[in-house]
Amino acid sequence: MTNETASAAELWDARYSESERIWSGQPNTVLAREVAPLKPGTALDLGCGEGGDAVWLAERGWRVTAVDVSRVALDRAIKHAAAAGVGDRIDWQRHDLATSFPTGSFDLVSAQFLHTLGDMPREEILQKAAAAVAPGGVLLIEGHSGLPHWEQHAHPEVRLPSPDEVIEALNLPDGQWEVLLNEEHERVQVMPDGESFTRTDSTVKLRRLPQR
Incomplete structure (x- = not known):
């Protein structure tokens, strides 16, 4: 089965099934900050993946709707939330x-590393x-800003935009939003085998202005 023929659910279920856990279970650093x-x-x-962000939000009093395409990931997330005692604060979809x-x-909409090798x-x-x-609410988008140099030719179909490009592509109506954060930053990523490398990520944080 290739990326071209597999559905997004099949791709991600297969990815999550490669090991008992893919992510750390901790919230994304930028989201927490x-x-x-x-x-x-x-x-x-x-x-939402395995639920690290959703559980962190729920622990801090948020009522969360957490969405993923992978049933494998959602099943793990549900167990994580139950173990943390916040299962009743999260609607998994x-x-x-x-x-x-x-x-x-929603008062907060978060898209953390919403990338895929599929279409x-x-x-x-x-x-x-x-x-x-919702009016007065926040949109937080975190993503990779360009591929690492060793992956430039491995995934030519993957486009990783700059924060300026992210904002432009949103096509937001004039006068209804304010930009709170628009930046690129370097991050050290540690792989499961212990190897670490530095890559560039982008952060876009926008606030929808309250209605007058």
């Missing part, structure tokens, strides 16, 4: 965001993410 000062409300976690999107509006309309999904932000 940028969300910690916010008053808890409702949150939408897009591409399975969506292929290319074809369906959770309903409702995914990322710009359209992020536009829907922006539309799901």
